[in-house]
Amino acid sequence: MSPANGNYEAVEQRIRELARAALEEGRVDYFIGWTTGYNESEVIPGFVRSADKVDDLVWNPLAAYNLTTFLKRKMPDPPQAKIGVAVKGCDSRTLVSLLQENLVDRERLYVVGVPCEGIVNRRAVSKVFANEVVKIEVAGDQINVTNQDGETKQLAREDYLLDHCRSCNYPNPRYFDDLAGEAVPEPEDQTPMWREIEEFEALPEKEKDRLMAEAFEKCIRCYACINACPVCYCWDNCVCRSRQPKLVGQKVNAQENLMFQMVHMFHVAGRCPSCGNCDRACPVEIPLYLLHRKMNKELKEMLDFEPGIDLEQKPVFQTFDVNDPFGQH
Amino acid sequence: MRIGVFVCHCGTNIAATVDSEGIAARAGELKGVVHTEDIIYTCSEPGQHAIQRAIREKDLDRVVVAACSPHMHEVTFRRTVEGAGLNPYLFEMANIREHCSWIHADKPEGSEKAYDLIKMAVAKVRDLEPLYANEVEVNKDVLVIGGGVAGIQAALDLAEAGLKVTVVEKETTIGGTMAQLDKTFPTIDCSACILTPRMVDCSQHENIEIMAYSEIDRVQGYVGNFTVDIRKKASMVDWDKCIGCELCQQKCPAKAPDAFNEGIATTKAIYIPFPQAVPKRAAIQVDYCRWFQEGKCRVCERVCPADAIDYKQQDEYVQKEFGAIVVATGQDVFPWEEYYHEYGSGRIPDVISGLQYERMLNASGPTHGHVLRPSTMGQKDVEPEEPQTVVFIQCIGSRDESVGRPYCSNVCCMYTAKQAILTKDHVGMETEVYVFYIDIRAFGKGYEEFVKRAQTEFGVKYVRGRVSKLYEERGKVKVRGMDTLLGKQVEIDADLVVLASGITAADGASELAQRLNISYDQYGFFKESHPKLRPLETNTAGIFLAGACQAPKDIPTTVAQASGTAAKVLGLLAKDKLKTSPMIARVDQNRCVSCWKCIEVCPFGAPEKEELRDGSYKSHIIETVCQGCGICVATCPVNCIDLKGFGTQSVLDQIEEVLLT
Numbered sequence: 001m002s003p004a005n006g007n008y009e010a011v012e013q014r015i016r017e018l019a020r021a022a023l024e025e026g027r028v029d030y031f032i033g034w035t036t037g038y039n040e041s042e043v044i045p046g047f048v049r050s051a052d053k054v055d056d057l058v059w060n061p062l063a064a065y066n067l068t069t070f071l072k073r074k075m076p077d078p079p080q081a082k083i084g085v086a087v088k089g090c091d092s093r094t095l096v097s098l099l100q101e102n103l104v105d106r107e108r109l110y111v112v113g114v115p116c117e118g119i120v121n122r123r124a125v126s127k128v129f130a131n132e133v134v135k136i137e138v139a140g141d142q143i144n145v146t147n148q149d150g151e152t153k154q155l156a157r158e159d160y161l162l163d164h165c166r167s168c169n170y171p172n173p174r175y176f177d178d179l180a181g182e183a184v185p186e187p188e189d190q191t192p193m194w195r196e197i198e199e200f201e202a203l204p205e206k207e208k209d210r211l212m213a214e215a216f217e218k219c220i221r222c223y224a225c226i227n228a229c230p231v232c233y234c235w236d237n238c239v240c241r242s243r244q245p246k247l248v249g250q251k252v253n254a255q256e257n258l259m260f261q262m263v264h265m266f267h268v269a270g271r272c273p274s275c276g277n278c279d280r281a282c283p284v285e286i287p288l289y290l291l292h293r294k295m296n297k298e299l300k301e302m303l304d305f306e307p308g309i310d311l312e313q314k315p316v317f318q319t320f321d322v323n324d325p326f327g328q329h
Numbered sequence: 330m331r332i333g334v335f336v337c338h339c340g341t342n343i344a345a346t347v348d349s350e351g352i353a354a355r356a357g358e359l360k361g362v363v364h365t366e367d368i369i370y371t372c373s374e375p376g377q378h379a380i381q382r383a384i385r386e387k388d389l390d391r392v393v394v395a396a397c398s399p400h401m402h403e404v405t406f407r408r409t410v411e412g413a414g415l416n417p418y419l420f421e422m423a424n425i426r427e428h429c430s431w432i433h434a435d436k437p438e439g440s441e442k443a444y445d446l447i448k449m450a451v452a453k454v455r456d457l458e459p460l461y462a463n464e465v466e467v468n469k470d471v472l473v474i475g476g477g478v479a480g481i482q483a484a485l486d487l488a489e490a491g492l493k494v495t496v497v498e499k500e501t502t503i504g505g506t507m508a509q510l511d512k513t514f515p516t517i518d519c520s521a522c523i524l525t526p527r528m529v530d531c532s533q534h535e536n537i538e539i540m541a542y543s544e545i546d547r548v549q550g551y552v553g554n555f556t557v558d559i560r561k562k563a564s565m566v567d568w569d570k571c572i573g574c575e576l577c578q579q580k581c582p583a584k585a586p587d588a589f590n591e592g593i594a595t596t597k598a599i600y601i602p603f604p605q606a607v608p609k610r611a612a613i614q615v616d617y618c619r620w621f622q623e624g625k626c627r628v629c630e631r632v633c634p635a636d637a638i639d640y641k642q643q644d645e646y647v648q649k650e651f652g653a654i655v656v657a658t659g660q661d662v663f664p665w666e667e668y669y670h671e672y673g674s675g676r677i678p679d680v681i682s683g684l685q686y687e688r689m690l691n692a693s694g695p696t697h698g699h700v701l702r703p704s705t706m707g708q709k710d711v712e713p714e715e716p717q718t719v720v721f722i723q724c725i726g727s728r729d730e731s732v733g734r735p736y737c738s739n740v741c742c743m744y745t746a747k748q749a750i751l752t753k754d755h756v757g758m759e760t761e762v763y764v765f766y767i768d769i770r771a772f773g774k775g776y777e778e779f780v781k782r783a784q785t786e787f788g789v790k791y792v793r794g795r796v797s798k799l800y801e802e803r804g805k806v807k808v809r810g811m812d813t814l815l816g817k818q819v820e821i822d823a824d825l826v827v828l829a830s831g832i833t834a835a836d837g838a839s840e841l842a843q844r845l846n847i848s849y850d851q852y853g854f855f856k857e858s859h860p861k862l863r864p865l866e867t868n869t870a871g872i873f874l875a876g877a878c879q880a881p882k883d884i885p886t887t888v889a890q891a892s893g894t895a896a897k898v899l900g901l902l903a904k905d906k907l908k909t910s911p912m913i914a915r916v917d918q919n920r921c922v923s924c925w926k927c928i929e930v931c932p933f934g935a936p937e938k939e940e941l942r943d944g945s946y947k948s949h950i951i952e953t954v955c956q957g958c959g960i961c962v963a964t965c966p967v968n969c970i971d972l973k974g975f976g977t978q979s980v981l982d983q984i985e986e987v988l989l990t
Contacts, residue, residue, distance in 0.1 A: 101924045101966075102924050103922060233922050233966075233967065234920065237917075237919070237920040237967060245976075245978040247977070267966070318929060
């Protein structure tokens with residue numbers, strides 16, 4: 001990922017302008033963007049319902065949240081609401097997946113695309129201090145972190161990007177109505193990079209088992225991952241929570257937890273571009289995003305499919321093509 | 330719950346490797362089982378009586394029969410339990426024959442597995458609920474797609490039985506391929522003489538409506554209630570006015586390729602394919618018409634005594650309702666030019682296809698039945714020559730994997746023998762006639778004798794072997810091949826080479842199959858439901874097959890199949906209401922997220938969008954349309970569709986039973 005060229009403010013202004021215009025003209029009932037959280041170290045989803053509130057919206061490299069998650073929940077309720085939403089490159093891919101599957105109504109959606117140059121891994125940054133971080137500021141290639149005592153540390157931005165931003169091939173939104181700011185340059189080499197997956201795949205089986213057990217032992221089945229997931233849409237009828245029929249065990253142990261996560265992985269396969277929302281939502285820091293990356297790698301290699309790239313593409317498991325790489329095996 | 334378990338011996342079919350008696354006794358320990366019995370032949374009359382007696386005497390409310398495959402006898406035993414007053418869907422079969430005794434050698438092991446299978450069936454039957462068949466009203470009109478001999482025969486049989494039949498034909502006349510033929514094997518009777526009266530019968534029958542120059546646009550609905558959109562193609566001639574006088578064709582100045590004569594002659598831009606066409610109506614081939622291409626002419630309009638020409642005519646769409654559909658769309662001739670480059674790819678004028686030769690032999694064809702060398706035809710100052718040496722090559726686009734046609738086309742051996750005889754008859758006995766063949770397949774009644782006659786009585790020289798190359802040399806076609814019986818190279822200087830082009834699926838067959846939701850094989854032929862036991866039905870209820878659209882067929886087989894299909898349709902439509910299987914999909918609308926994947930994947934059009942009171946739309950299965958195939962169940966991303974009688978829970982119960990107990 002190239003160093004940020006620092007036009008965050010211009011883009012932020014543009015998002016506000018677009019949101020204001022949409023609200024004033026009544027094109028949307030509310031606009032979902034990003035806003036500052038309980039302190040300046042955090043950016044959280046922000047719902048703006050009137051034009052005078054658009055200045056609450058922010059855009060900076062902490063805006064990790066994939067806001068399309070709220071579409072799957074909000075679109076049917078209230079049924080006729082018109083919604084504006086801001087999407088980064090990866091967010092737009094989940095939106096495209098949802099649109100492909102008729103799960104959001106394009107007619108009632110206003111999408112502001114936000115070209116993205118990489119999001120900071122807030123969890124990693126906030127660990128540089130033992131106590132609470134109150135401010136994270138990105139300036140060029142630097143990240144300035146301030147803790148509650150007013151101490152400041154400087155970090156290299158490059159070292160603290162989210163993993164999937166490092167290997168991102170689609171920094172510009174794949175679908176939008178208006179683009180906030182100029183599109184950023186896309187990597188010339190679009191070959192997907194699976195470094196972290198390949199490293200894992202190369203491990204001995206025993207070691208893989210150990211790492212998996214270690215990771216999933218921690219899971220407390222809080223289901224934050226599936227609540228945060230933009231393309232997981234069974235709502236209250238998730239098979240992992242259903243007791244009739246009882247398809248997945250409810251016990252909390254490494255094996256059952258892994259089973260639950262596997263079900264989730266398979267269920268969102270073909271829709272999930274591994275945006276990382278599950279990963280960031282996990283309170284016990286299980287690297288869930290790797291699971292979905294692995295599935296994406298398989299899809300790419302077996303079926304030459306990348307989720308959410310093109311609105312016209314059919315959901316992968318609803319198509320059959322004898323020319324799939326898989327068919328050649 | 331009072332479950333009865335009946336374990337079959339099937340003579341020694343099962344009992345040789347499974348201890349039927351022992352496992353029947355053990356099954357008594359399973360939860361809910363109150364009666365067990367082992368029976369030598371459960372499907373026999375005493376066997377079925379034993380089940381019924383036990384249901385009555387032991388007051389059973391669920392029945393498990395451990396015997397053969399449900400494919401074999403599920404229907405039988407459902408009837409049995411129904412006969413004793415039980416709901417037929419409170420019954421389950423454990424397949425301990427195909428899945429067990431036939432594939433195991435060790436009796437204790439086989440018995441153990443059989444017991445596991447019975448355990449699973451008992452677990453499933455515990456979960457079953459009574460199901461009730463639906464009834465649906467039946468429309469008694471029949472659609473026949475294709476007006477060849479198959480369609481004509483089916484239509485006549487159905488119309489005679491009193492049903493209203495609509496025949497949709499894509500060409501301007503019915504008759505199909507048979508109308509193009511000269512004589513038919515093995516009797517050498519005139520094809521037109523036996524076909525055209527049937528065509529006329531069709532057009533005059535009060536119960537038959539012929540929609541020529543029309544195609545199927547869309548098919549909706551289900552058995553007993555199909556809604557079909559038919560596109561009447563614009564012929565540029567008002568067929569209500571046209572009297573078929575052929576005046577327009579005579580006066581038309583624009584030449585056009587003659588598809589009916591397989592391209593060995595030309596016709597006019599406005600044309601009637603042949604004199605006995607039914608309906609005998611003219612149509613304009615717009616691509617060749619001077620008015621449409623150059624903006625001047627209108628000769629046909631001027632000469633037409635009926636004022637029938639209508640240059641502004643547009644395609645017209647008609648919607649009709651039917652109870653059953655007969656698909657009789659026939660076949661095409663294998664396009665050998667695209668594949669056989671060693672035979673000149675169609676560039677050698679004296680190498681023609683079997684059907685082209687057929688047109689040449691035909692007295693009403695372009696040469697009036699004279700066999701001529703195409704290279705000498707249609708030239709100034711050249712008298713057309715009769716060929717002195719004619720070579721036939723068999724299996725062109727049949728039994729040839731290199732051109733993707735490994736199947737036998739069924740008719741070529743016989744039509745080649747016929748054409749060889751007719752060559753001798755038309756040109757003279759002194760003509761040299763060679764047939765290169767792989768095998769002679771003369772399987773029908775009188776066929777073998779017919780080929781023998783060609784060889785002995787008419788002196789046709791049969792050479793077993795394949796021709797490797799055809800090329801022109803000094804006004805002849807050099808035929809270079811191998812006589813595999815003599816093990817020698819053969820070279821023949823031929824005047825005319827006739828390639829016995831095989832049968833290939835009709836153009837557009839797969840598109841039609843998709844519109845009809847019927848299956849087709851890798852060659853484009855429509856698939857029957859079962860090759861032996863349901864050869865006339867498709868897997869879509871209410872849609873039947875006749876003729877070569879299913880597989881290459883000769884005329885006798887086609888006609889026999891068409892009549893058989895008519896009987897099937899009559900059997901179906903004899904009822905006023907149809908019972909539908911209750912083992913169908915069911916949507917839990919609370920969970921439905923309205924993604925409509927079920928609608929997209931359903932081959933029958935069973936799921937529909939249902940508007941709920943809150944204005945939202947949810948998936949709903951039309952019970953009478955659903956065939957219970959389960960594809961929507963597997964597709965539904967939120968798992969909100971279940972198959973009645975095959976619920977997720979009952980599958981889990983079975984797995985649990987076999988793994989955990």
